[in-house]
Amino acid sequence: MPQLNENFLKLEKNYLFINIAKKIKAFKNEHPDADIIRMGIGDVTLPIAPAVIEAMKKGCDEMGVKETFRGYEDSGAGYDFLREAVSGYYKSFGADVFPDEIRINDGAKSDCGNIVDIFGDDNVILVTDPAYPVYVDSNLMSGRKIIYADSNEENGFAAMPDENVHADIIYLCSPNNPTGSVYTRDQLKVWINYARKNNAVIIYDSAYEAFITDPDVPRSIYCIEGAKETAIEMCSLSKTAGFTGMRCGYTVIPDALKVTASDGTQVSLSQLWGRRQGSKFNGVSYPVQCAAAAVFTEEGLKQVHENIAYYQENARIIADTMTKLGVKFTGGINSPYIWFKCPCDMKSWDFFDLMLEKIAVVGTPGAGFGKNGEGWFRLTAFGDKGRTIEAMARFSELVKSLS
Ligand code: PLP
Numbered sequence: 001m002p003q004l005n006e007n008f009l010k011l012e013k014n015y016l017f018i019n020i021a022k023k024i025k026a027f028k029n030e031h032p033d034a035d036i037i038r039m040g041i042g043d044v045t046l047p048i049a050p051a052v053i054e055a056m057k058k059g060c061d062e063m064g065v066k067e068t069f070r071g072y073e074d075s076g077a078g079y080d081f082l083r084e085a086v087s088g089y090y091k092s093f094g095a096d097v098f099p100d101e102i103r104i105n106d107g108a109k110s111d112c113g114n115i116v117d118i119f120g121d122d123n124v125i126l127v128t129d130p131a132y133p134v135y136v137d138s139n140l141m142s143g144r145k146i147i148y149a150d151s152n153e154e155n156g157f158a159a160m161p162d163e164n165v166h167a168d169i170i171y172l173c174s175p176n177n178p179t180g181s182v183y184t185r186d187q188l189k190v191w192i193n194y195a196r197k198n199n200a201v202i203i204y205d206s207a208y209e210a211f212i213t214d215p216d217v218p219r220s221i222y223c224i225e226g227a228k229e230t231a232i233e234m235c236s237l238s239k240t241a242g243f244t245g246m247r248c249g250y251t252v253i254p255d256a257l258k259v260t261a262s263d264g265t266q267v268s269l270s271q272l273w274g275r276r277q278g279s280k281f282n283g284v285s286y287p288v289q290c291a292a293a294a295v296f297t298e299e300g301l302k303q304v305h306e307n308i309a310y311y312q313e314n315a316r317i318i319a320d321t322m323t324k325l326g327v328k329f330t331g332g333i334n335s336p337y338i339w340f341k342c343p344c345d346m347k348s349w350d351f352f353d354l355m356l357e358k359i360a361v362v363g364t365p366g367a368g369f370g371k372n373g374e375g376w377f378r379l380t381a382f383g384d385k386g387r388t389i390e391a392m393a394r395f396s397e398l399v400k401s402l403s
Contacts, residue, residue: 007143013091017041020352027356037391039379040362042177042337049303052241054293059290071285077274078104078250082289086250095222101216101254101270103277104284106247108236109206113138114280115203115218115232115251119169119274126167128159130178130369130376132205135171144179152372157181157330157339161194168200174217175208178378179339179371180331182217188224195230201259201269202231207249210240210308211315212334228254232269234383239336241295241304247387248284303398311336313379314388319393325399336381338368343402351377359394 020040027034062068073079083099090097105111112134121157125139129148139146147167149159157179161170174183183191196204204221212219220235221227236249243249253270261267284292294300319332322340330342342351348365355361364380366373381388 007141008193011137011140020362023356024362034360036360036362037387038362039362039383039391042380042382043244044239044382045384046242046307048242049300049307051176051297051299051303052291053130055294056287056291059287063286070286076278076281076283079289082293085293089296090220090222093219097221097222097252101252103251104289105249105251106284108205108234108249109134111234111251112205118269123168124166126170128172129371130366130373132173132177133169150372158183158187159188160190166198169204170195170200172202173205175206175211175335178337178364179364180335182334182339184216185218185224186220188221192224192226192230196226204233206233206235208335209235211312211336211387213332217334228256234259236364237292237295242307246288246291248288294365311381314383314385317388318379318381319390321396325396327399338379340377342375342377343399345375346376348374359398361391361394
């Protein structure tokens with residue numbers, strides 16, 4: 001009889017968004033005519049930029065011609081043309097990342113989850129709380145010990161390390177999902193120094209880097225000295241270029257990042273990860289890699305930035321509403337997420353129910369992202385501008401009626 005990985009039984013039974021979907025369904029059954037505005041799930045809504053679609057079509061056409069057809073890609077790490085484009089992109093904002101340090105993947109979620117394969121089960125994992133759930137779940141699935149660094153109102157939801165606590169692997173996400181907070185250069189320096197002191201590795205998720213506008217907020221951890229010896233970075237085109245349905249991202253493991261094995265040898269994490277991916281992953285389709293490379297062309301960047309600017313305008317509308325109402329929040333700047341404190345000290349799920357019932361606006365209860373999320377709430381700027389304005393008008397009425 002097969003034995004189960006019983007760590008799975010310790011996971012939360014219902015995934016956050018399944019609970020939300022159930023509540024919406026029940027509400028719709030009771031109020032079939034309700035005009036529901038969804039600002040919950042962090043998915044993009046604008047179509048993919050024309051230059052990107054053109055490149056993908058060209059890639060498809062090449063697949064239909066004998067001379068240009070492509071099967072498996074040799075290295076499995078991604079085509080050189082895309083790795084060079086990603087490297088150029090990094091260099092454009094001051095991060096010295098080379099093509100052979102980059103591996104192309106089918107989005108950041110897979111790598112965020114799969115990276116645990118190359119680390120032993122006895123590592124102490126440090127996750128900031130609240131957090132994007134995959135960091136916690138993938139480590140719980142393999143039975144690892146997780147400790148938490150509190151992100152809360154006092155530190156502006158940007159947790160900093162406790163020098164008295166040891167960790168081996170540290171997950172950081174900036175701009176943060178769900179809190180929209182960001183780490184400055186100085187704060188990242190503190191984390192890197194902490195990692196060095198503890199011989200720890202940082203796993204840095206920069207999936208929302210394209211939303212950064214503040215010059216003091218680094219677009220990559222590699223903008224900071226010492227990061228190449230301590231950090232792995234994961235990024236994705238999902239939010240940068242609307243690739244949630246296309247699936248393409250990249251992970252950077254610098255050559256300088258080495259860990260000492262139990263026999264004393266220095267092991268390159270890049271080689272270990274390459275070995276893992278070589279065994280378990282066969283790469284991203286050629287047309288999608290062509291599309292991804294087009295994102296980093298002059299025309300592609302211009303077009304994807306138009307979409308990002310649209311979402312940034314929505315974020316500004318939401319943030320302005322919160323400011324006018326005197327509701328405390330983080331995010332909205334450098335981020336498509338607005339993380340606000342529920343009025344009247346309500347709990348997250350209670351406020352979710354109230355918003356759905358009274359104004360038919362759906363968001364995400366902060367409690368679903370960790371214990372420090374209780375009493376907080378996430379709205380996303382990925383929707384339609386008109387609908388965002390309408391949602392904020394309804395929200396203003398609701399909050400005024402509470403006070
Ligand atoms: N990292 C963060 C912080 C995210 O919020 C998301 C998606 O919402 C991802 C990674 C994964 O994105 P994808 O797998 O689409 O690249």
